[in-house]
Amino acid sequence: xxxxxxxxxxxxxxxxxxxxxxxxxxxxxxxxxxxxxxxxxxxxxxxxxxxxxxxxxxxxxxxxxxxxxxxxxxxxxxxxxxxxxxxxxxxxxxxxxxxxxxxxxxxxxxxxxxxxxxxxxxxxxxxxxxxxxxxxxxxxxxxxxxxxxxxxxxxxxxxxxxxxxxxxxxxxxxxxxxxxxxxxxxxxxxxxxxxxxxxxxxxxxxxxxxxxxxxxxxxxxxxx
Amino acid sequence: xxxxxxxxxxxxxxxxxxxxxxxxxxxxxxxxxxxxxxxxxxxxxxxxxxxxxxxxxxxxxxxxxxxxxxxxxxxxxxxxxxxxxxxxxxxxxxxxxxxxxxxxxxxxxxxxxxxxxxxxxxxxxxxxxxxxxxxxxxxxxxxxxxxxxxxxxxxxxxxxxxxxxxxxxxxxxxxxxxxxxxxxxxxxxxxxxxxxxxxxxxxxxxxxxxxxxxxxxxxxxxxxxxxxxxxxxxxxxxxxxxxxxxxxxxxxxxxxxxxxxxxxxxxxxxxxxxxxxxxxxxxxxxxxxxxxxxxxxxxxxxxxxxxxxxxxxxxxxxxxxxxxxxxxxxxxxxxxxxxxxxxxxxxxxxxx
Numbered sequence: 351x352x353x354x355x356x357x358x359x360x361x362x363x364x365x366x367x368x369x370x371x372x373x374x375x376x377x378x379x380x381x382x383x384x385x386x387x388x389x390x391x392x393x394x395x396x397x398x399x400x401x402x403x404x405x406x407x408x409x410x411x412x413x414x415x416x417x418x419x420x421x422x423x424x425x426x427x428x429x430x431x432x433x434x435x436x437x438x439x440x441x442x443x444x445x446x447x448x449x450x451x452x453x454x455x456x457x458x459x460x461x462x463x464x465x466x467x468x469x470x471x472x473x474x475x476x477x478x479x480x481x482x483x484x485x486x487x488x489x490x491x492x493x494x495x496x497x498x499x500x501x502x503x504x505x506x507x508x509x510x511x512x513x514x515x516x517x518x519x520x521x522x523x524x525x526x527x528x529x530x531x532x533x534x535x536x537x538x539x540x541x542x543x544x545x546x547x548x549x550x551x552x553x554x555x556x557x558x559x560x561x562x563x564x565x566x567x568x569x570x571x572x573x574x
Numbered sequence: 575x576x577x578x579x580x581x582x583x584x585x586x587x588x589x590x591x592x593x594x595x596x597x598x599x600x601x602x603x604x605x606x607x608x609x610x611x612x613x614x615x616x617x618x619x620x621x622x623x624x625x626x627x628x629x630x631x632x633x634x635x636x637x638x639x640x641x642x643x644x645x646x647x648x649x650x651x652x653x654x655x656x657x658x659x660x661x662x663x664x665x666x667x668x669x670x671x672x673x674x675x676x677x678x679x680x681x682x683x684x685x686x687x688x689x690x691x692x693x694x695x696x697x698x699x700x701x702x703x704x705x706x707x708x709x710x711x712x713x714x715x716x717x718x719x720x721x722x723x724x725x726x727x728x729x730x731x732x733x734x735x736x737x738x739x740x741x742x743x744x745x746x747x748x749x750x751x752x753x754x755x756x757x758x759x760x761x762x763x764x765x766x767x768x769x770x771x772x773x774x775x776x777x778x779x780x781x782x783x784x785x786x787x788x789x790x791x792x793x794x795x796x797x798x799x800x801x802x803x804x805x806x807x808x809x810x811x812x813x814x815x816x817x818x819x820x821x822x823x824x825x826x827x828x829x830x831x832x833x834x835x836x837x838x839x840x841x842x843x844x845x846x847x848x849x850x851x852x853x854x855x856x857x858x859x860x861x862x863x864x865x866x867x868x869x870x871x872x873x874x875x876x877x878x879x880x881x882x883x884x885x886x887x888x889x890x891x892x893x894x895x896x897x898x899x900x901x902x903x904x905x906x907x908x909x910x911x912x913x914x915x916x917x918x919x920x921x922x923x924x925x926x
Contacts, residue, residue, distance in 0.1 A: 464659035467620045470646035471653045472673035473721060482672065486663040 354519045355527035356546060362435060362510075362523060363503035366442035370499045373443075374450030375492060379480060381451075382458045392455075399448035407512025410441060414513065438514035438521050442503035449502055453495030457488030490561045497558040501551055576725060576757045580616055580626030580636070584609060589623075589781040599751050599758040601768040601789075603804060604778030610761040614727045617759070618653045619646035630757075631724055652723030656730045658714035660702035666709075667698040670717045688716040707735045708743055715750065726751065726758040732767065744770065765806050769793065777801040799842045799925045806846070807923060808895050813843035821924070825892050827885035831859050833920035842925035847877060847897035849921035853914045860917040867893065875899060883912055 381391055398406050414431045415421050424430055431437050461484060469479045485492070507525040514521040516530060524543045531540035578593040589609040593600065602610040615621040617628055617635065625638040634642050635649050660669050670688055674681050689695060692712040702710060711731060718726070731747065732740045748771055751758050762768050768775060769789055776786040777800065785792055785801040796802040802810060811825035815836045822829050823843050830843065853861050864880040878896045885892050896915060 462657070462659065464655045464657055465661060467615075467618070467646070468653060468655055468659040469661070469672075470620065471618050471649070471651055471723075472717065473647045473650070474673060475647065483661055483663070487661075 352519070355522050355524045355543060358435065358438070358521065359504060359523040359525070362438045362442050363500055363506075366439050366446060366503040366506075367496060367500040369439070369443045370446045370450045370503070371496050374447055374495070374499070375454050375485075378451050378454035378458055379484070381455055395451050396448045398444050399452075403445060403506070403508025404512055406445060407441060407509035410437070410444065410509060410513040414440070432513055433515040433517065433521060435514070435521060438506075438510050438523060441509040441513050442506045445506050445509050446499035446502040450495050450499040453498065454488065454492050457491030457495075458484055460491075461487055493561045494558045497554050497561070501554045504547070504550060504554075575629070575631055576617070576759075577627070577629040578613070578617065580613075580623035580628060582612065582616065582621070582623045584612060584781060587781045589613065591776075591778075591781070591783050593776060593783070593786070595757055595759075595774060597755060597757055598773040599760055599771060600774045600776060601760045601762060601772035602776050602778055603762060603765070603768050605763060605804070608778045609781040610778050611729050614653060614729055614759060614761060617649075617725070617727060618651050619644060619649050620653075650721065650724050652718035652721075652726045654711075654714055654718055654726070654728045654731055656733055658702075658710045658734070660705075660710055660713055660717075662702050665699050665701055666694060666705065666713050669702070669713055670720055673717065673721050684720060688720055692716045708739050711735070711743060712746075715747075719750075719754070723756075725756060726754060727761075728758065729761045730763070732762075732764075740767075747771065765804065777804055779804075796844075796923060797926065799844075802842070802844045802923055802925055807844040808847055809850075810842055810844040810925070811891065813840055813925075815840045821922075825887070825889070826894060827882050827887065827892070828862055828917075830917055830922060831919050832922055832924060833918075834924065836924060837926065839926050840924055844923040844925055845917060845921055846923075847895045849918055850894070850896040851916045851918070852896070852898070853916040855916075856914045858916065860919055861914050862917075863912045864894065864915045865912050872897075880913075880915060 377395065381388060381395070384391065411432065412418060413420065414437065416425065416430065416432075421430065421432070431440070465483060465487070466479060469483050474482070505525055506523070507529070510521075510523060511526055511529075516522050516526050522530065524547050528540050528543045528547070531537075531543065575596045576593065578591060580589070580591060582589040587609075589612055591609070591613060593613075602613060604610055612621055616623050617630070619635065622643060623636060623638070626636070627634070627639070628636040630649070630651070634640065635644050636642060661672070664672065667685060667689070671681070671685050674684060678684070689698065692715060694709065694712055694716065697705065697709060702713070705713065728747075732744065735743065744767065751771070760768070760772055762771075772789055774787065775789050775792045777784045777792065777796070779800040785797050792801065793805055796805055796807070799810060811823040813824060814822045815838060816822050816829065818835050819832055820829060821832055821836055821840065821843055855861065856863070863883045865883050866878055867881055868879040870877040870879065875897050876899070878898065880894045880896055881892055882894075894915070
């Protein structure tokens with residue numbers, strides 16, 4: 351049996367989650383500090399969540415394809431992004447970023463303002479406040495956001511197939527493999543990937559709920 | 575030395591204040607939502623005034639003219655929040671240690687000193703949620719004092735505590751403030767607390783300071799009706815000047831002789847309930863026959879609700895509240911007839 355869809359899926363979603371984590375947390379931090387254009391920037395960052403994935407994929411195709419600036423630049427070195435694993439990773443990152451960004455921003459905004467203010471009067475640098483106070487105190491939500499982003503990246507279909515295609519052994523992820531198997535009338539293979547994906551998603555959700563629960567018990571204690 | 579002269583729009587009113595104080599504890603006193611906390615936040619640099627100037631010990635913290643607005647980190651001010659705002663992810667010791675630079679040679683010694691100064695030994699590894707309200711407050715105080723701020727600002731530090739804890743912690747705070755000997759701002763809406771803790775009082779109302787001065791002066795001569803109400807004067811009547819020494823109290827329907835010269839523009843007159851005496855000498859000045867309307871029992875004193883006998887008004891404003899010890903009150907009430915009440919002229923508050 352060919353395990354490549356599983357490996358490609360895990361590889362793309364893990365790398366995408368990692369990138370999404372870094373960008374999402376940092377962007378959430380920047381947006382909470384913004385005074386102007388907050389709504390506009392928030393809207394742009396959330397767009398991939400509400401747009402149909404195929405539309406996101408189309409945008410990516412336009413901006414990464416052969417005729418785009420990126421595509422032309424890469425062509426100089428005889429390289430191309432589209433229809434590669436890199437494209438799959440980019441697609442998963444873009445689609446999962448809003449989830450990461452929104453959960454983290456929510457966590458930052460729910461932090462007690464006074465704690466941040468008091469940290470400032472104590473002379474702590476913005477950098478230290480972010481690392482030692484904001485991050486640790488929103489850790490459970492950030493973890494939940496990361497798992498949500500991972501699950502979304504793992505299930506990515508529309509944007510991926512637009513920009514990375516469906517090349518077996520190269521860009522064919524599990525969700526694409528299910529589609530292909532059904533199209534080809536190969537029910538047993540479809541069942542197999544459906545089962546694997548269901549298991550991974552289910553485990554992810556259990557882990558996420560665990561983080562959520564920890565957060566509630568902590569909040570409960572703090573009240574006493 | 576602290577100099578504040580700022581304006582800031584706040585919802586439906588504007589904070590517009592001027593304060594100058596030096597090495598004293600100044601209480602910012604007023605009802606909730608009148609701009610006291612915002613004043614502290616402006617000094618700390620958390621909120622930005624619309625215009626004006628804030629100077630602390632020759633260092634300009636904020637100046638709209640000179641376009642200076644130091645970040646909170648550079649102001650070296652200590653701010654104690656109502657909620658104490660301890661960092662929940664850090665132990666007591668880490669909370670105190672976080673603001674000390676890593677390369678400070680006496681770091682451990684300073685932490686130890688502060689922990690013993692505030693009797694927090696044995697709690698070093700506890701997290702804030704494992705500490706009692708009083709311990710949390712002491713931790714927050716220790717954390718604030720570690721960097722020796724040039725000014726201490728306390729925002730209703732006792733509002734989150736039980737009544738029985740307050741008294742003990744208040745005594746401790748008074749000692750801390752006295753030992754520290756620098757300028758302090760203290761926000762509260764409890765008149766007794768303010769009187770015990772502060773040297774000077776600034777009375778806030780809707781974003782502006784109605785009166786500022788030594789606490790004795792403010793309590794003895796509040797000067798205007800807002801201030802008088804805040805410091806707990808519950809006998810206030812509209813008033814009219816008759817001549818230099820005499821005032822007509824409109825609501826009470828009394829003609830009173832004043833201890834000090836009455837200025838033009840007098841609007842109200844007031845007197846504390848415990849400055850009214852039951853008198854047997856009906857011929858002396860400022861003594862009137864009063865009908866007893868009701869008796870209100872307090873834990874340690876009683877309040878008699880009185881009305882001048884010939885006053886036919888039925889408004890609550892016509893009532894006069896006299897405070898006395900419970901025993902006397904019982905005797906008086908048993909008479910069930912009008913009593914003579916003396917208004918000491920030196921205790922009358924002339925309000926403009």
